[in-house]
Amino acid sequence: MLNVQNVSAGYGKFQALFDVSLDVGAGEAVAVIGPNGAGKSTLMRVISGMIPAMAGQIEMEHKSILDAPAHKIVGMGIAHVPENRRLFPRMTVEDNLRMGCFMPQFRERFEERRSFVYDLFPRMKERRDQIAGTMSGGEQQMCAIGRALMSDPKILLMDEPSAGLAPVVVHQVFDLIEKIRSEGLTVLIVEQNVRQVLRVVDRAYILESGKLHSEGTSDELLQSKEIQKSFMGV
Amino acid sequence: MMAEFMDGLFSIFFVETLINALLLGGVFALLSLGLNLIFGVIDVVWICYAEIIMLGMYAIFFLHAEGGMPIILAACCGIGVTALIGWLTHRFVIGYLLQAEPINQLLATGGLLFFFQGAAMVVFGIEFRNVGVSLGSLSVTEDIYLSWTRLLSFVLATLTVVVLYLFLSRSYLGAAIRAISQDREIMILMGVDTKKLYLLTSAIGGGLAGLAAALLVLQYDVHPFIGLSFGPITFMICVMGGLGNMVGGFLAAFVFSLLITVGGYFAELEWGYVMAFTFFIAAMFARPKGLFARNS
Numbered sequence: 300m301l302n303v304q305n306v307s308a309g310y311g312k313f314q315a316l317f318d319v320s321l322d323v324g325a326g327e328a329v330a331v332i333g334p335n336g337a338g339k340s341t342l343m344r345v346i347s348g349m350i351p352a353m354a355g356q357i358e359m360e361h362k363s364i365l366d367a368p369a370h371k372i373v374g375m376g377i378a379h380v381p382e383n384r385r386l387f388p389r390m391t392v393e394d395n396l397r398m399g400c401f402m403p404q405f406r407e408r409f410e411e412r413r414s415f416v417y418d419l420f421p422r423m424k425e426r427r428d429q430i431a432g433t434m435s436g437g438e439q440q441m442c443a444i445g446r447a448l449m450s451d452p453k454i455l456l457m458d459e460p461s462a463g464l465a466p467v468v469v470h471q472v473f474d475l476i477e478k479i480r481s482e483g484l485t486v487l488i489v490e491q492n493v494r495q496v497l498r499v500v501d502r503a504y505i506l507e508s509g510k511l512h513s514e515g516t517s518d519e520l521l522q523s524k525e526i527q528k529s530f531m532g533v
Numbered sequence: 534m535m536a537e538f539m540d541g542l543f544s545i546f547f548v549e550t551l552i553n554a555l556l557l558g559g560v561f562a563l564l565s566l567g568l569n570l571i572f573g574v575i576d577v578v579w580i581c582y583a584e585i586i587m588l589g590m591y592a593i594f595f596l597h598a599e600g601g602m603p604i605i606l607a608a609c610c611g612i613g614v615t616a617l618i619g620w621l622t623h624r625f626v627i628g629y630l631l632q633a634e635p636i637n638q639l640l641a642t643g644g645l646l647f648f649f650q651g652a653a654m655v656v657f658g659i660e661f662r663n664v665g666v667s668l669g670s671l672s673v674t675e676d677i678y679l680s681w682t683r684l685l686s687f688v689l690a691t692l693t694v695v696v697l698y699l700f701l702s703r704s705y706l707g708a709a710i711r712a713i714s715q716d717r718e719i720m721i722l723m724g725v726d727t728k729k730l731y732l733l734t735s736a737i738g739g740g741l742a743g744l745a746a747a748l749l750v751l752q753y754d755v756h757p758f759i760g761l762s763f764g765p766i767t768f769m770i771c772v773m774g775g776l777g778n779m780v781g782g783f784l785a786a787f788v789f790s791l792l793i794t795v796g797g798y799f800a801e802l803e804w805g806y807v808m809a810f811t812f813f814i815a816a817m818f819a820r821p822k823g824l825f826a827r828n829s
Contacts (some may be wrong), residue, residue: 347721347722348721349718349719349721349722368726369721370720370721370724370725370726370727371724372721373722373723373724374724378722379722381719381722385716385718385719387711387712387715387716388715388716389711389715390708390711390712390715394708394711394712397705397708398708398709398712398723399723400705401705401708401709401723401724401725402723402724405724406705447722450724
């Protein structure tokens, strides 16, 4: 579904990604793992158009997304839950969801998508009129995922959904991810929490210093001595 | 002395003064609305805002007094002209300075102030021009007269605030305008073209200047420096309400008008202004983020 071919990207003169390729098939859940500063977030930002690619090609269902204006990418079925959630802090939960439905082609399905999100996260229905910035970290994460789901995406990009959350809440976030998977959504997820994320995804890519280091199925990686040593502190 | 003061307080003229304060507050509120919207969304203060109102007044003057257009139609065209000026200001000046230091943004819009003023002086000359439309006044009792223009300004300003509020709180575009001021970078992820949204906001802000111009042109003569007579007060109202806080600005407009009018009632009008500005300075020490800023 999503094909990333030999992509390089960075910020100004600083290059953070070198020649990275990966693909995600329909219905799959794939993780990108790696140490801090490996370029994981940069990869997510290039795919959703927040920063331009310096080289390479990215295709969504065989259509190049690099040719499209950045703000049209969400219209191609790619929704991005950004790092640190990035809700609109002074708007209500419901207004945040509304923003996820901003593109004209999504608007007529607003009510339908909203009830989908409320069914998935009943807590959000209770908090619909609350100002987003006043909720707990876990609730904000639900709202951020809900906002991304409003556009009925084909693939959901999640950037460190468990970062900055209390251990109990981290658990809940991974439960959420499993819930989303069971809805049949394709997921590409960046995580530091390697052990937990490998339990909910099918495959993973390992990124190191902006380059693709290796890849494998979750089972292979969970068994691998090298991975255990570098990322799981075993 | 005290008895005199008490007499003053209960006199029929004092009632008239209070009503006038309310009406003047409506005009002030309208003046500050567009400036506040632009600052709230784009985070740039348009020092030249009052000069855009001045250009709007000229547009209406020429279309009506010289071109023979009915005043209502001329006012609508004036709003169109200032909306276009707002759009152009963002397209050719502010758009390039979004990442610049705030001081450079201020210098640029300050430069525009002198540019608009100078251009108006060269093109229109320095004479005072009157649009020649008077709506007269409404006599409430034998002693109390209220200017129709002020009544109209008050009604229009209140209506505009309500319409703008509904637009911002109910529509997708309005939600996007609120959202962009909270997190510009991720608007792309929502499918929002931020450049277009900024241009739209600038055009709406400009259009509001045109609406203010339509009401001011009925009360004052137009000349290239008219912006100076209400520019400062517009800024002070915005700052006192908390820059970007539209409800705060609306309330601050009435605080100011009350101080000026009541001060003018007990002394001379100039003293009213002195009182208002003194209050402003004191308020800035006590509540630097604006009278109605939330303490968070």
